[in-house]
Amino acid sequence: MKIPECDRCLLYSHNPHLFCAVHPAGPQGDSCLDFRLDPNAQAEELWEPEGATYYNGELILQPQQRLTQQQQQELLDTHPMFTGRCPRCNAEFDRDWSARVHWDCSECGWMDDTV
Template identity: 70%
Template sequence: MPKIPDCNHCLLSAHDPHIVCAVHPEGVEGDSCLDFREDPNTSVEELWLPQGASYYNGELILQPRQHWTQQQQLELLDWHPLFTGRCPQCGAEYERDYTSRVHWDCPNPECGWLDDTV
């Protein structure tokens, strides 16, 4: 199928594996098309997006539910009790089996830190 790069963001593109576009069902010769119409609603990013992924602030996020940038995820290593074993607010130590915990609310009742990252 002689599809050209412009087809991916052309208003006339059929977006069909068997037809290139409404005007040229079998594609065009060369690398440009006289009938090319820019489609304002279609970005190249959307077309190349892997399934289940999404763009968030320009970062490709593979798990849509987790809207953290890589930087935020790295910072989490420095303070989250899952990695440090300590409350980020008062420094109270979690119990030894803390790696099997699901909720990370502070064990110190006077602190009251609640984990809102999960």
């Protein structure tokens, strides 16, 4: 567990998996007896605006949802990415879904307009 003082400690490793040489998993409790102020340290500010989150130290903005819950459910029930089949003619798509960006059907001409 990391505490706010870790960012300014001389022993802090700046590694998400190893906090410091003395306490690899982080100090126990809400203070550390081995804290040594690093004169060159700058406190790391992790301010998060609404709709954003830190992921691996990088601030990521969350996409705005434009679909209602009912529209989202319909998309899950009918879109080829989730069903593997064309919503119009029920033709089966190639099983290599991970590399696919567009879901246009070569059988009936249905075109995916979600991207």
